[in-house]
Amino acid sequence: MLHLSAAEWTAIFLTLRIAVVATLCALPFGVFTAFVLARWEFPGKMLFNGIIHLPLVLPPVVTGYLLLLSFGRRGMIGSFLYHYFGIVFAFRWTGAALACAVMGFPLMVRAMRLSFESIDQRLEHAAGTLGAGPFARFFLVSLPLALPGIIVGGILAFARSLGEFGATITFVSNIPGETQTISSAIYTLTQVPEGDAAALRLTAVSIAIALAALLVSELVQRGAEKRFARAK
Amino acid sequence: MIDVALSRRLGAFNLDVAFKNGEGITALFGRSGSGKSTTINLIAGLQRPDAGHIILDDCVLTDVARKRFVPVHRRRIGLVFQDSHLFPHLDVMQNLRFGRWFAPKQAGSIDFHAVVETLGIGHLLKRWPNRLSGGERQRVAIGRALLSSPQLLLFDEPFAALDVQRRLEILPLIETLRDEFKIPIIYVSHAIEEVARLAACVIVLENGRVKASGPPEFVLSETASVSDDPRFGRSSLLTARVGTVDAAFGLTELLHPAGHIWLAGRAGAQGSTARIIIKATDVTLSKARPSQMSVQGTLAGTVEAIAADGPFALVGIALEGEGRLYAMATRRAVVDLGLQRGESIFALIKTVALDERMVAQPAAPKPSWLEEPAVADKCQPDGSRAP
Structure with missing residues (x-):
């Protein structure tokens, strides 16, 4: 039976905390970016879109290394944040969350952008003729109509965060109790001869969490479909 | 404005x-x-x-x-x-x-x-x-x-x-x-x-x-067809006065100086003005005043123009009193009847071809034969053909 050690529980809770924080923090940026990509036309849009999608195609280790270079204690952004706000990302769980957010961002934006693009733009026009300005149009029409896609995007990013390994281990290393997630814990356990049983236990937990996330996503989507079928 | x-x-x-x-x-x-x-x-x-x-x-x-x-x-x-x-x-x-x-x-x-x-x-x-x-x-x-x-x-x-x-x-x-x-x-x-x-x-x-x-009285009857098939798009717009209602048969009489038309259903209060749309394909032409026909709406007028278009011909009729009515016929019928410009003609309109949608109570203006001439000054064409 599953009998998890304290260290294993720590890794599990840390993983969940990192994934939740990463998803929630990325959410507003994701929604805004998706809306901009879906609705605005501006020079350099293709380049912008490419940069957003970069983490999807770059080797995760490269992304992690770039994060280390920029957000590390001596990196440009990292030193600025530390100097003025006392915020440290390198080798902390917050850094793991940042890595997860960056890695999950393209997936999140993709789902949300599709959702925004599928909204009949004439509904936004109708709202305009009724006196709603750009902000009111966004919050009263676009956002509610894109909500199912936004939720799906969030769950995708969350699931991606649970499995993030390459960028995290490069950026914040593999420190038990601080940055050691389930994935990096399993990796560590496979490197030692007597680690098999513990690795298997964590694997089982991983499967359980993944299944639960899938189930929740399915339920949310079904609920949204129901609501939408009613509203369409 | x-x-x-x-x-x-x-x-x-x-x-x-x-x-x-x-x-x-x-x-x-x-x-x-x-x-x-x-x-x-x-x-x-x-x-x-x-x-x-x-x-x-x-x-x-x-x-x-x-x-x-x-x-x-x-x-x-x-x-x-x-x-x-x-x-x-x-x-x-x-x-x-x-x-x-x-x-x-x-x-x-x-x-x-x-x-x-x-x-x-x-x-x-x-x-x-x-x-x-x-x-x-x-x-x-x-x-x-x-x-x-x-x-x-x-x-x-x-x-x-x-x-x-x-x-x-x-x-x-x-x-x-x-x-x-x-x-x-x-x-x-x-x-x-x-x-x-x-x-x-x-x-x-x-x-x-x-x-x-x-x-609309001036513009619509002058306007070329709006439908993509000119045969069905050509319509005339007449202004008439609502006459008596035949309650037993559910018909309303519309009076025009050139004659009268019967309309199924009601068309507003007696004596009020009504506009009526008549499609050119719903008009039949006769040289003599018809009798013993199922068509009961007859308007008298003079042939004003005949425009041939393939097998069809569009006949423009200046109605007695006021208004112009278009009739679509085959070119052969026009030749067989020997229709000429200036000839007097009777236009027959099938009551069943008219529906309520085609009759309106205009807010303004009234036609000249009902009142003093009153061309709407509200409508100022800008650089376009004036009615």
Whole structure:
């Protein structure tokens, strides 16, 4: 039976905390970016879109290394944040969350952008003729109509965060109790001869969490479909 | 009063229109692709013109030369689209109230209950848009636009997606809006019946230009076909007085100096004025006054013009008194009858071909044979052919 050690529980809770924080923090940026990509036309849009999608195609280790270079204690952004706000990302769980957010961002934006693009733009026009300005149009029409896609995007990013390994281990290393997630814990356990049983236990937990996330996503989507079928 | 002069280039299509309108309903009329919807979108502020201006009641909404462009949400122009575009995530009540949140407080002169009652949508308030029929959806959309307290209402072919029965239900509502809420309306349509019935002033668009403008009596009968098949598109518009009602047979008599026509159903109070649309394909010609025929509407006139078109011929008839009637016949029939210009002729009109939709009670103006000549001064054609 599953009998998890304290260290294993720590890794599990840390993983969940990192994934939740990463998803929630990325959410507003994701929604805004998706809306901009879906609705605005501006020079350099293709380049912008490419940069957003970069983490999807770059080797995760490269992304992690770039994060280390920029957000590390001596990196440009990292030193600025530390100097003025006392915020440290390198080798902390917050850094793991940042890595997860960056890695999950393209997936999140993709789902949300599709959702925004599928909204009949004439509904936004109708709202305009009724006196709603750009902000009111966004919050009263676009956002509610894109909500199912936004939720799906969030769950995708969350699931991606649970499995993030390459960028995290490069950026914040593999420190038990601080940055050691389930994935990096399993990796560590496979490197030692007597680690098999513990690795298997964590694997089982991983499967359980993944299944639960899938189930929740399915339920949310079904609920949204129901609501939408009613509203369409 | 709205003063519009706009031009916009869209690929190979050039829109270049100018008109002014006054109270009541102004109809933008023309076949699809003539620039009606583009004009509406430009007035609403959903698109920008390349040049020109839009002035509504002394308020400059668009002036390209002076670089002025009031954004769509500050214009207070209500727009009813071809499909209702109700918000699917809001119920009917929330849809109706949407525009109210943004209307200036002092503009809350339009009463919610009055609108709901006029449009007959009180029983729908708790429903979701997807649970409404097409006609109900359009009525809610009209209510939503009205309740935003607009200074001008635009209707962009609001009933294109509805069947004839639904249109018959909604057309009187538009007349009520015109009379009750006193909001000027610009109405886009390619249905000649709707235009004749509703509009005080008609602006005919063709290939992005104003081809004619003026009161419907003058404009519509002069207008070339609007349907893509000219045989069915040609119609005449006559002004007649409502006569006696034959209750036993459910018919109403319409009196014209050239004769009388019978119409199925009712057409307003006796003695009132009615406009009636008669399609050229519904007119039969006879050289002698007919008797013992099932067709009972006969109008007398003189052949004014004959235009041959393939196997068909369009005969223009100057009616006794006033008005011009078009009849579509085969070219052979015209030759066999030996029709000549200047000859007197009788036009027979089948009662069953006329429906209520084709009869309207115009708000203004009355035809010259009923009163003193009164060409509407509300309708000022700008650089276009005057009626």
